[in-house]
Amino acid sequence: KYSIAICGGGSTYTLPMIKTLCDYQHKLPIKRIVLYDIDLEKTALIYEATKIMVEELMDGVKVEISNKPEKAFDKIDFAFMQIRSGGLKMREKDEKIPLKYDCVGQETCGAGGFAYGLRSVPDVIDIVNGIRKYSPKAWIINYSNPAAIVAEATKRFFPNDKRLINICDMPIAIMEGFAEALGVKRQSLSPRYFGLNHFGWFTNLYDEKGVDLLPKIKKMLKDGSLMPEELKKDKDWVNTFNQLSVMVKDIEGHIPNTYLQYYFYPKKMVEKEDKNYTRANAVMDNRLKEVERISKYVIDNKTIKGSGLEEGVHGTYIVELATSIINNENKTFLIITKNNGIISNFSKDAMVEVPCIVNSNGWEPMHIGEIDTFYKALMENQYGYEKLTVDALINNDYDAALKALILNRTIVNVDTAKNILGEMIEANINYWPKL
Ligand code: G6P
Numbered sequence: 001k002y003s004i005a006i007c008g009g010g011s012t013y014t015l016p017m018i019k020t021l022c023d024y025q026h027k028l029p030i031k032r033i034v035l036y037d038i039d040l041e042k043t044a045l046i047y048e049a050t051k052i053m054v055e056e057l058m059d060g061v062k063v064e065i066s067n068k069p070e071k072a073f074d075k076i077d078f079a080f081m082q083i084r085s086g087g088l089k090m091r092e093k094d095e096k097i098p099l100k101y102d103c104v105g106q107e108t109c110g111a112g113g114f115a116y117g118l119r120s121v122p123d124v125i126d127i128v129n130g131i132r133k134y135s136p137k138a139w140i141i142n143y144s145n146p147a148a149i150v151a152e153a154t155k156r157f158f159p160n161d162k163r164l165i166n167i168c169d170m171p172i173a174i175m176e177g178f179a180e181a182l183g184v185k186r187q188s189l190s191p192r193y194f195g196l197n198h199f200g201w202f203t204n205l206y207d208e209k210g211v212d213l214l215p216k217i218k219k220m221l222k223d224g225s226l227m228p229e230e231l232k233k234d235k236d237w238v239n240t241f242n243q244l245s246v247m248v249k250d251i252e253g254h255i256p257n258t259y260l261q262y263y264f265y266p267k268k269m270v271e272k273e274d275k276n277y278t279r280a281n282a283v284m285d286n287r288l289k290e291v292e293r294i295s296k297y298v299i300d301n302k303t304i305k306g307s308g309l310e311e312g313v314h315g316t317y318i319v320e321l322a323t324s325i326i327n328n329e330n331k332t333f334l335i336i337t338k339n340n341g342i343i344s345n346f347s348k349d350a351m352v353e354v355p356c357i358v359n360s361n362g363w364e365p366m367h368i369g370e371i372d373t374f375y376k377a378l379m380e381n382q383y384g385y386e387k388l389t390v391d392a393l394i395n396n397d398y399d400a401a402l403k404a405l406i407l408n409r410t411i412v413n414v415d416t417a418k419n420i421l422g423e424m425i426e427a428n429i430n431y432w433p434k435l
């Protein structure tokens with residue numbers, strides 16, 4: 001049986017993740033779950049609810065809460081990492097500062113992702129060091145955002161760590177939509193995909209017989225019939241798919257990750273936003289409160305039945321990945337890994353998001369080969385931004401930071417980059433190294 005630490009145990013994603021762990025216990029048997037978080041007060045409610053859920057759905061599992069690495073990371077087999085450095089309060093600034101300058105205000109793309117990256121990386125590095133001290137062989141599955149920047153940094157700090165896996169759930173969330181539109185289970189689809197994190201394209205989508213269903217999806221995008229029920233409810237999704245269908249016509253036919261809308265339609269994305277009420281505000285007002293409500297319900301009623309707790313793709317993907325490792329399942333997952341020739345005409349050092357076979361030895365990337373000029377050029381530019389962001393952090397280098405922002409397609413203009421950087425330095429005074 002396995003021992004698991006959830007880093008960022010106080011996250012709104014923790015309870016759905018625990019629920020998935022309960023559902024997968026026959027494939028991933030557990031003896032101990034530790035919620036590790038620097039904010040024990042915030043984590044307390046989630047911890048109490050977790051204890052009740054685990055007692056109800058699993059047998060003999062110890063649940064712990066801790067803010068001490070020596071306790072939380074002692075003899076663990078897995079660490080699921082989903083930390084948010086600076087919390088939602090800082091996310092709000094990441095989103096609002098760029099919007100003031102009519103630039104995309106998003107937590108992973110553009111200047112927001114840059115600011116978040118400079119906060120996130122030092123904490124991620126500390127935690128990985130802590131885990132390696134007490135559990136040198138634990139599998140670390142890292143979700144912490146901005147994943148592109150975090151992955152570029154972990155590559156530099158832990159170049160030989162074969163058990164540190166960087167992932168993102170976005171392509172999977174997109175595939176959920178595709179699967180629904182096709183009327184199949186997402187798990188029956190095997191994606192072929194290439195790019196950087198939040199900056200990639202689907203090239204194929206194989207079903208269990210090896211038939212490529214992506215042409216069908218493209219057709220549905222073009223004629224507007226890709227409107228699964230779930231997506232209709234979510235205006236953002238519908239907008240994204242409408243935009244994508246235009247792109248699919250214009251471009252060769254790879255289907256872009258929805259995050260590419262921030263880079264291809266930055267103006268439109270800014271116009272859609274309320275500069276005084278961003279995604280951070282919505283998460284604080286809704287998801288945070290909903291998690292509190294669910295936790296209290298579970299604690300008061302001593303059961304998760306009737307609580308409305310639902311699994312999310314976020315937790316499911318991480319648990320599926322862990323399951324594929326321990327059971328040597330050789331399933332395909334999209335992982336952010338060092339290029340090293342996977343994309344043969346692209347920077348060897350870049351961290352690319354590509355399909356990998358996952359088994360008890362870790363992950364083995366599939367070969368992609370050459371990509372066309374359009375994708376290569378976009379990706380080289382974006383990788384320049386990622387690399388310089390991490391350079392800026394490691395070398396306390398203002399010039400590198402400015403260059404990174406100039407390279408980012410959501411900014412470009414030098415004066416704008418300077419203004420945003422100036423405000424962000426002030427806003428992050430308690431988090432960033434001095435640039
Ligand atoms: C997906 C992406 C993450 C992103 C998150 C935002 O899970 O893969 O990178 O941070 O969505 O979700 P939220 O609901 O907090 O805006």
Ligand code: MN
Pocket residue numbers: 147168169170198
């Ligand atoms: Mn992501």
